[in-house]
Amino acid sequence: MKTGLFPGPGGKGDFKKYPVWDQRYVYDGWVEPFVSAGHQVHRYLAHGLIKRAFVSDIDPKVKATWFCWRxxxxxxxxxxxxxxxxxxxxxxxxxxxxxxxxxxxxxxxxxxxxxxxxxxxxxxxxxxxxxxxxxxxxxxxxxxxxxxxxxxxxxxxxxxxxxxxxxxxxxxxxWRFEWPWFGDDWNVSFSNSWQQCLDAFESSNCQNAIAFVDTPYWLPPKSRPGRRGTGALTPAYTHHGNPQGQETFDLFINCIDRLLDNPRVGRVVATNYISDELCFEVARLLDKRKREWWFTPLGTLATMNNGSHRDDCPIEGFWEFGGRRMAGRYDQLSLLEAAAA
Ligand SMILES: C[S@@+](CC[C@H](N)C(=O)[O-])C[C@H]1O[C@@H](n2cnc3c(N)ncnc32)[C@H](O)[C@@H]1O
Missing domain, CATH: 1.10.1020 (Adenine-specific Methyltransferase; domain 2)
Incomplete structure (x- = not known):
């Protein structure tokens, strides 16, 4: 099935690599504040697993496309x-x-x-x-x-x-353009910023939502991840901000922090580059709370311009809070588990 509104950078259409949904649980809402093409939310809407979604993106091009698609x-x-x-x-x-x-x-x-x-x-x-x-x-x-x-x-x-x-x-x-499928019974709210997206969710009746946090990726300043020249990381798309700036780091941490505070969010999944600074801050967030969580390194980004085989490229990480651990499990699912899911 074709998922997502358009191909593009940072797309999370590889569902084995990014197993956001943990199949055993039932959720009544999907929250995705950095949605872009929305491969993940679209997949679970199209599979009938959710009907209610709260998404946002700051990019007016993305906003316009979601507006027309709905x-x-x-x-x-x-x-x-x-x-x-x-x-x-x-x-x-x-x-x-x-x-x-x-x-x-x-x-x-x-x-x-x-x-x-x-x-x-x-x-x-x-x-x-x-x-x-x-x-x-x-x-x-x-x-x-x-x-x-x-x-x-x-x-x-x-x-x-x-x-x-x-x-x-x-x-x-x-050559024909075709939109991906949109179901008439889906209720999808689109907001302009991640804060407004969470506001919309918080004022809804959803009691057990799943959230996916896929902010623009961040690396520490002065790190030189597989790069020549100054080593500075350039933005990968229009609203990437400064990939090594504090505001990009804060987007990730602040959004997860607010979601974890909400008892009506049963599971939060997040992706970003791995760095000591980011891993430390995520661990600190979790120290205050008694929720189970897992961290899995995913390897280098296959879509990187400078080739994912270089051993000094940054590594992507996959954080799961609540629900059931999924990263790395996909291939191990038995037929019985898959049938029960
Ligand atoms: C890594 S991409 C998300 C990719 C998406 N998961 C997919 O499958 O296509 C990050 C997105 O966050 C958006 N963004 C950046 N800052 C934002 C903010 N403050 N609020 C909402 N969206 C923001 C960017 O415009 C970009 O589309």
Whole structure:
């Protein structure tokens, strides 16, 4: 099943690697304050395991896309608009990309314009990653590989531009945008910040929720994780903040702290890079509470630009508080356990 609203950086669509849901328990709400494409929440909604979700993301592009996805009318308009431009993939792909990039950079308040433009831009850029400069403007170019593969999918023929009549119909069959499934009986609230997301959850009737905290990743300042030059880590996407700044560290710790304080949250799962500083602070949070928790190193990020095989790359960690330990267990589940889950 296709999960998540779009491909992109930090996506948690590998459910064996990131087993957030612990299959034995029943939860009545899902809280995901740093949702982005939302692979995890989408999967469990689509499987019918939850109907109520509270999510948020600070990125207006993400917000616009969730806004359109949740409305049948807007879903149709956006899909038609994206599919309507596919002929331009053949005729003027770079012009199309530049035009869409300008829409994203214009700061438009229209969710339709912004989700159409940002979804199209993602198809064109390396790693589907919309990076931006300090002023918040996209600073990524269309990748040659991506453009060529889009053109191929769109049905590029060797005899272009001497195209046969009807080529536009053929073209539309070769490349089509489709939204991932959205169920009419799902109740998904989207907020603009992680604090508002937790406020929305706290004022709901949910009694036993599961929360997934996937903040922008953090590493200590001056650490040089598998990097040349200054060793400084650059933001991986528009709202990564400073990956070595205190505010990025605080996002992770403060959000977990607030969730753990809530007795109506039965399980919290969190991911980040492993560092002594972060592990120490998480352990300190747990010292104040008497909840069971587990920590599992996951290895290097497979999607890192500089190759996950280098032994000085940062390692991802997986923290589980409450519920049942899942990391590393997936392959050990017996058939009986799987059937009972
Ligand atoms: C690592 S990504 C999450 C990826 C997601 N789990 C997925 O599967 O696609 C972190 C997200 O946090 C968002 N973010 C950063 N600061 C935030 C804040 N203060 N409140 C809410 N979201 C924030 C970023 O825009 C980004 O989309």
């Amino acid at each position: 409305s049948p009318e807007l879903r149709e308009i956006v899909a038609n608009r994206i599919n309507g431009v596919s002929p331009r993939l053949l005729i003027d792909p770079i012009g199309l990309y530049e035009e869409m990039k300008a829409v994203v950079d214009s700061g438009t308040q229209s969710p339709i314009e912004l989700s159409v433009a940002s979804l199209i831009c993602r198809y064109f850029v390396f790693g589907n990653t919309l990076r931006s400069n300090r002023k918040g403007k996209l600073n990524v170019c269309a990748s040659k590989d991506k453009t060529q593969s889009l053109q191929k999918k769109a049905g590029k023929t060797n005899d272009y531009p001497q195209l046969e009549p009807g080529f536009l119909e053929d073209l539309n069959q070769g």
